Amino acid sequence: MPQMNMIQALNSAMDIMLARDPNVVVLGEDIGYFGGVFRVTDGLQRKYGEHRVLDTPIAEGAIVGAAIGMGVNGLRPVAEVQFADYIYPACDQIFSELARLRYRSAGEFWAPVTIRTPCGGGIRGGQTHSQSPEGIFTHVCGIKVVMPSNPYDAKGLLIASIEDDDPVVFFEPKRIYNGPFDGEPNKPAVPWSTHPKGEVPEGYYTVPIGKAEVVRAGQQVTIVTYGTMIYVCEAAARSLGLDAEIIDVRTMVPLDVDTICTSVKKTGRCLIAHEATRFSGFGAELSATIQEECFWDLEAPIGRVAGWDTPYPHAFEWEYFPGPRRVADGLKAVMETP
Amino acid sequence: MPRRSRLHIPHAHSRPGEEPDFSYLETSPAGAVARPDVNARVRDISHLSVDLVRVLDDEHRAVGPWHPHLDPPELQIGLRHMLLTRVYDERMQRAQRTGKISFYMRSFGEEAVSVAQCMALRPRDMLFPSYRNQGLYVVRGRPLVDLMCQLLSNTRDMCKGRQLPVMYHWKEGRIFSISGNLTTQFPQAVGWAMAAAIKGEDDIGVSWIGEGSSAEADFHHAMLFASVYQAPVILNVVNNQWAISTFQGFAGGEQRSFAARGPGYGMAGVRVDGNDFLAVYAVTQWAADRARTGAGPTLIEHVTYRGAAHSTSDDPSRYRPKDDYEKWPLGDPVERLKNHLISLGEWSEERHAALVKELEEHVVESWKEAVQYGTLTDGPRLSRDLMWEDVFKEMPEHLRKQREQLRAEQGG
Numbered sequence: 001m002p003q004m005n006m007i008q009a010l011n012s013a014m015d016i017m018l019a020r021d022p023n024v025v026v027l028g029e030d031i032g033y034f035g036g037v038f039r040v041t042d043g044l045q046r047k048y049g050e051h052r053v054l055d056t057p058i059a060e061g062a063i064v065g066a067a068i069g070m071g072v073n074g075l076r077p078v079a080e081v082q083f084a085d086y087i088y089p090a091c092d093q094i095f096s097e098l099a100r101l102r103y104r105s106a107g108e109f110w111a112p113v114t115i116r117t118p119c120g121g122g123i124r125g126g127q128t129h130s131q132s133p134e135g136i137f138t139h140v141c142g143i144k145v146v147m148p149s150n151p152y153d154a155k156g157l158l159i160a161s162i163e164d165d166d167p168v169v170f171f172e173p174k175r176i177y178n179g180p181f182d183g184e185p186n187k188p189a190v191p192w193s194t195h196p197k198g199e200v201p202e203g204y205y206t207v208p209i210g211k212a213e214v215v216r217a218g219q220q221v222t223i224v225t226y227g228t229m230i231y232v233c234e235a236a237a238r239s240l241g242l243d244a245e246i247i248d249v250r251t252m253v254p255l256d257v258d259t260i261c262t263s264v265k266k267t268g269r270c271l272i273a274h275e276a277t278r279f280s281g282f283g284a285e286l287s288a289t290i291q292e293e294c295f296w297d298l299e300a301p302i303g304r305v306a307g308w309d310t311p312y313p314h315a316f317e318w319e320y321f322p323g324p325r326r327v328a329d330g331l332k333a334v335m336e337t338p
Numbered sequence: 339m340p341r342r343s344r345l346h347i348p349h350a351h352s353r354p355g356e357e358p359d360f361s362y363l364e365t366s367p368a369g370a371v372a373r374p375d376v377n378a379r380v381r382d383i384s385h386l387s388v389d390l391v392r393v394l395d396d397e398h399r400a401v402g403p404w405h406p407h408l409d410p411p412e413l414q415i416g417l418r419h420m421l422l423t424r425v426y427d428e429r430m431q432r433a434q435r436t437g438k439i440s441f442y443m444r445s446f447g448e449e450a451v452s453v454a455q456c457m458a459l460r461p462r463d464m465l466f467p468s469y470r471n472q473g474l475y476v477v478r479g480r481p482l483v484d485l486m487c488q489l490l491s492n493t494r495d496m497c498k499g500r501q502l503p504v505m506y507h508w509k510e511g512r513i514f515s516i517s518g519n520l521t522t523q524f525p526q527a528v529g530w531a532m533a534a535a536i537k538g539e540d541d542i543g544v545s546w547i548g549e550g551s552s553a554e555a556d557f558h559h560a561m562l563f564a565s566v567y568q569a570p571v572i573l574n575v576v577n578n579q580w581a582i583s584t585f586q587g588f589a590g591g592e593q594r595s596f597a598a599r600g601p602g603y604g605m606a607g608v609r610v611d612g613n614d615f616l617a618v619y620a621v622t623q624w625a626a627d628r629a630r631t632g633a634g635p636t637l638i639e640h641v642t643y644r645g646a647a648h649s650t651s652d653d654p655s656r657y658r659p660k661d662d663y664e665k666w667p668l669g670d671p672v673e674r675l676k677n678h679l680i681s682l683g684e685w686s687e688e689r690h691a692a693l694v695k696e697l698e699e700h701v702v703e704s705w706k707e708a709v710q711y712g713t714l715t716d717g718p719r720l721s722r723d724l725m726w727e728d729v730f731k732e733m734p735e736h737l738r739k740q741r742e743q744l745r746a747e748q749g750g
Binding site: 107165 | 464466507514517522559566730
């Protein structure tokens with residue numbers, strides 16, 4: 001089985017879909033000739049031409065607005081927003097148009113647009129290159145929200161997103177593009193070739209949208225998380241010698257409540273972890289849902305570990321980032337409650 | 339005295355109680371503006387964005403190089419479409435006043451924009467309208483009953499009860515869903531047109547916004563993408579002078595025409611008398627040929643006047659003179675085409691009165707049928723279960739649960 005990092009896996013997904021479906025187009029800033037600032041679209045324009053892999057002006061609202069029109073006219077656009085921090089100018093087109101077009105036109109018009117965007121911190125990106133705004137998008141009716149945590153899922157989920165007839169906002173945790181990251185910035189980087197999920201088939205396959213995955217089975221506590229935090233949580237649980245069951249949410253909308261709650265009912269304890277700010281973050285929805293579904297099985301209050309409710313500070317990256325220490329503290333609180 | 343900077347606040351030229359003042363309006367005599375080749379370079383035709391293309395003169399004759407030479411039967415059809423739009427609007431306004439529908443927006447005074455443009459386009463061209471383009475539906479032949487059912491949110495509402503009145507859509511007729519958020523359709527139309535070019539099809543995209551809405555970022559997004567990719571699209575700014583209470587100077591029309599933004603972005607800009615059916619037709623035909631033959635997009639500014647209130651929730655007597663529209667220098671589009679046909683010997687006051695009567699009867703009959711399918715307050719209602727559909731293509735579990743919850747809440 002070939003080894004791929006997340007960048008190669010995502011590239012392979014678009015390559016395959018451009019080849020399989022003549023209606024797939026890819027568009028975004030710097031994505032064509034140059035191949036993208038993170039190289040995710042490298043080589044695609046050379047292979048498929050300027051009419052299918054389009055460089056665009058720096059106008060995220062226009063990229064999404066045009067992608068909607070293309071989708072209405074039978075294309076299947078994959079739009080890149082260079083950083084999730086830059087997605088806000090496109091939000092009216094995403095929230096008011098893309099998300100609701102099928103609904104408001106009673107199913108007559110719809111646009112199968114996938115919006116890819118790198119998110120998250122840990123790369124010394126400061127407050128404009130580190131945000132995790134996924135929760136904002138989960139609050140909008142009519143869009144699916146996906147975030148893979150490894151190369152295998154990244155490829156399979158991106159293919160599934162492109163093929164999906166509903167709009168998908170696809171978040172790529174850029175800190176783990178090249179390898180899993182356990183939250184310790186001073187340790188040597190680990191490549192994906194050392195990880196089983198770095199084995200990625202060359203050809204077509206999908207990972208279904210709407211399915212969470214139990215990435216580590218365990219008995220003592222359930223950790224519900226996604227993206228980069230999967231690896232931070234694994235390290236934190238390991239450091240405490242806890243037999244944790246770790247669930248990769250993978251799709252925030254629609255949410256796989258069954259997988260999550262089956263686990264919590266089994267372990268009786270739950271910690272939720274994400275990089276995004278805590279207040280009104282997606283963890284709040286997870287916590288409320290788990291409480292409603294699993295209250296009588298819970299042996300302790302559900303814990304939440306998140307980014308602080310401040311903008312992402314450049315000089316205090318590792319004070320800000322919810323690293324293994326903060327997760328371990330969260331786990332201890334969840335475990336120590338009688 | 340040292341010179342100081344100065345904050346300029348645009349002011350409407352006349353307000354309630356004052357004499358209407360249209361001295362700000364720059365016009366050109368009918369027939370005076372040259373008609374360049376459809377493939378002309380943008381830099382060579384910038385006059386089109388400053389002058390005013392007009393065909394009908396004060397004696398009701400069609401003159402000059404933009405005269406589209408339509409046959410009288412076509413002109414009569416155009417008149418009929420404009421009149422039907424007007425009669426429909428008047429009747430639906432009254433329906434709102436009697437509480438049968440919640441909201442309405444008339445296109446009174448602007449009928450030529452939708453009707454002449456739609457007649458100059460091909461049936462496969464894709465239209466991305468604003469909320470004041472009902473003439474498009476009339477020209478493309480959607481039965482009025484269908485439009486009325488949408489207004490009523492009744493059992494035959496094309497929107498299944500999800501949209502405010504007038505936010506129609508019609509996939510088969512190639513008319514895009516109206517949003518209600520301003521200008522969002524502009525970049526979408528450009529994207530649609532880009533896709534047509536990518537696929538090698540010669541259909542074009544056409545979109546409309548008001549001059550007030552041109553202040554939105556989406557206007558600039560659309561102009562930029564249309565120009566950069568030379569998309570086969572016509573972008574229309576319907577300058578009806580008023581955005582609710584805000585006159586066109588506040589959208590930037592005071593210093594330079596809206597059409598002039600076309601050349602600013604490197605695309606053709608044409609300023610046309612929007613109440614001159616023949617001029618609107620000719621300009622649209624020119625822009626459509628230009629788009630279809632790969633010569634690029636066009637921004638058309640239609641200089642017209644919003645003769646009615648913004649909507650049934652608006653009272654224009656609070657911000658503009660009552661007789662403003664009567665004094666509008668470019669007249670009324672229906673009257674002007676009617677007088678032109680009469681001057682050709684192809685129409686008469688008697689035929690006109692008979693046509694109005696026929697259309698009124700048609701609208702009344704359509705209304706009688708539409709209300710049989712229910713109104714917002716009486717008669718059969720749509721199934722409440724419809725509110726859960728089309729959020730996604732397949733209904734996810736959390737919506738199924740909420741649907742069950744509502745069923746239980748309402749007793750099965």
